[in-house]
Amino acid sequence: MSAEPVQPTTAHNRRSELLAIAAGLFASKGFKNTTVRDIADAAGILSGSLYHHFDSKESMVDEILSTFQDELFGRYDAILLSDDDARTKLEQAVEVSFAAIDQHRDEVAIFQNEAAYLGGFERFAYLAERNAQSREVWITLLDDGVRSGALRSDLDIELTYRFLRDTVWVAVAWYRPGGKLAHTDIARQYLTILLDGIARPTPTTQGDTP
Amino acid sequence: MSAEPVQPTTAHNRRSELLAIAAGLFASKGFKNTTVRDIADAAGILSGSLYHHFDSKESMVDEILSTFQDELFGRYDAILLSDDDARTKLEQAVEVSFAAIDQHRDEVAIFQNEAAYLGGFERFAYLAERNAQSREVWITLLDDGVRSGALRSDLDIELTYRFLRDTVWVAVAWYRPGGKLAHTDIARQYLTILLDGIARPTPTTQGDTP
DNA sequence: GAACCAACCAAGCAATTGCTTGGTAGGGTA
DNA sequence: TACCCTACCAAGCAATTGCTTGGTTGGTTC
Numbered sequence: 017m018s019a020e021p022v023q024p025t026t027a028h029n030r031r032s033e034l035l036a037i038a039a040g041l042f043a044s045k046g047f048k049n050t051t052v053r054d055i056a057d058a059a060g061i062l063s064g065s066l067y068h069h070f071d072s073k074e075s076m077v078d079e080i081l082s083t084f085q086d087e088l089f090g091r092y093d094a095i096l097l098s099d100d101d102a103r104t105k106l107e108q109a110v111e112v113s114f115a116a117i118d119q120h121r122d123e124v125a126i127f128q129n130e131a132a133y134l135g136g137f138e139r140f141a142y143l144a145e146r147n148a149q150s151r152e153v154w155i156t157l158l159d160d161g162v163r164s165g166a167l168r169s170d171l172d173i174e175l176t177y178r179f180l181r182d183t184v185w186v187a188v189a190w191y192r193p194g195g196k197l198a199h200t201d202i203a204r205q206y207l208t209i210l211l212d213g214i215a216r217p218t219p220t221t222q223g224d225t226p
Numbered sequence: 227m228s229a230e231p232v233q234p235t236t237a238h239n240r241r242s243e244l245l246a247i248a249a250g251l252f253a254s255k256g257f258k259n260t261t262v263r264d265i266a267d268a269a270g271i272l273s274g275s276l277y278h279h280f281d282s283k284e285s286m287v288d289e290i291l292s293t294f295q296d297e298l299f300g301r302y303d304a305i306l307l308s309d310d311d312a313r314t315k316l317e318q319a320v321e322v323s324f325a326a327i328d329q330h331r332d333e334v335a336i337f338q339n340e341a342a343y344l345g346g347f348e349r350f351a352y353l354a355e356r357n358a359q360s361r362e363v364w365i366t367l368l369d370d371g372v373r374s375g376a377l378r379s380d381l382d383i384e385l386t387y388r389f390l391r392d393t394v395w396v397a398v399a400w401y402r403p404g405g406k407l408a409h410t411d412i413a414r415q416y417l418t419i420l421l422d423g424i425a426r427p428t429p430t431t432q433g434d435t436p
Numbered sequence: 437g438a439a440c441c442a443a444c445c446a447a448g449c450a451a452t453t454g455c456t457t458g459g460t461a462g463g464g465t466a
Numbered sequence: 467t468a469c470c471c472t473a474c475c476a477a478g479c480a481a482t483t484g485c486t487t488g489g490t491t492g493g494t495t496c
Binding site for chain 2: 044045046048049103129132133161165166167168169171172175176178179182183186187189190197202205206209210211212213214215216217
Binding site: 240271272274275278279 | 442445
């Protein structure tokens with residue numbers, strides 16, 4: 017008979033519930049622009065009560081971002097270690113990234129928007145490390161692609177890496193789950209554009225998989 | 227030598243100087259993250275003195291963004307009105323965008339990072355209008371491209387538009403003038419990727435088995 | 437040499453910020 | 467009954483914020 021003001025999250029405890037609420041606000045309003053009172057209001061408690069669960073507002077983003085990144089880079093590592101060919105790996109990395117946008121939209125958005133600012137603080141130095149690690153992943157995939165003949169050899173790899181990375185992640189700005197296109201559809205379309213271009217193919221076909 | 231863009235009526239030099247300083251801070255630290263004391267410090271004056279030149283901190287971004295957008299959309303309009311073929315127009319629009327990143331990096335960065343937040347205020351409603359106008363430009367260019375046969379007909383135009391728009395503007399996050407690549411080089415490389423893709427062209431030859 | 441003016445200073449105010457402190461309601465356990 | 471625990475409240479503090487007010491400076495003009 018007690019109507020508990022609880023949201024339909026699968027959260028075990030109050031802590032992760034509050035983190036999800038904070039993530040949503042950080043993602044849509046920005047970290048600095050979100051006050052602890054905003055978070056508390058959205059959770060239906062007073063701002064001071066947040067400090068029963070967390071040390072600080074900073075530690076909230078910290079936990080949000082580091083948890084997400086641990087998971088994401090675990091998936092990238094799995095791809096790099098697989099036996100697939102270069103092109104397949106590249107496609108998988110793109111798909112994994114779009115899946116992350118689908119399943120962790122807030123976290124991706126926070127990372128996209130706040131990494132530059134937060135990275136300036138000692139506490140968030142790991143953001144720069146993860147960034148470097150991400151570069152390793154993509155550059156490796158692109159190099160392997162060129163070496164194996166799957167990709168054109170006249171590309172500026174560094175530039176291509178930036179376009180690839182940016183184009184994948186920036187989709188978080190407009191993608192909403194449950195829309196017309198599933199994240200898998202978007203990933204496939206993006207890969208088509210990226211791999212084959214938007215210009216009308218000149219004489220011959222786009223290749224089939226042998 | 228050539229006539230520089232000058233302010234109407236009284237050319238207050240100090241005013242545009244302060245605006246440029248503010249733009250640099252807004253771009254690198256974010257609008258909300260930049261205090262009026264930050265701006266004043268960077269300019270070597272006290273924070274209160276800023277209010278001799280500007281009504282508010284908000285009016286500073288306002289002026290920065292609206293001035294920039296007026297110029298940018300003037301260039302887009304010129305392209306749309308030209309007699310060039312569809313593909314050339316598309317290439318020119320991309321080149322103009324990269325030129326804007328080169329010449330107005332701060333303004334582009336501010337628009338990229340703060341439009342979502344600022345757009346929520348009545349005062350900045352024009353940001354959403356400009357966004358819609360920008361969509362018109364790209365969609366028109368893409369539609370014309372498909373209709374004229376310059377572009378593939380199996381593209382999701384809406385998705386391609388987002389890909390195109392995002393990938394162009396997001397370059398502001400890493401591009402620095404005076405680097406290894408001029409903005410014209412980047413535009414050309416980007417167009418190559420966009421139009422022809424990164425996959426190795428597979429004409430009739432199929433001998434790429436390892 | 438008086439009037440004027442743009443640019444700035446010095447001081448501070450009201451609101452907002454992140455966070456602290458001491459307390460309490462309600463449930464479980466012994 | 468007594469004890470503990472989690473999750474919260476109530477109140478407020480110190481710092482920071484955007485902005486205001488009244489005054490000062492140095493240069494220009496007539």
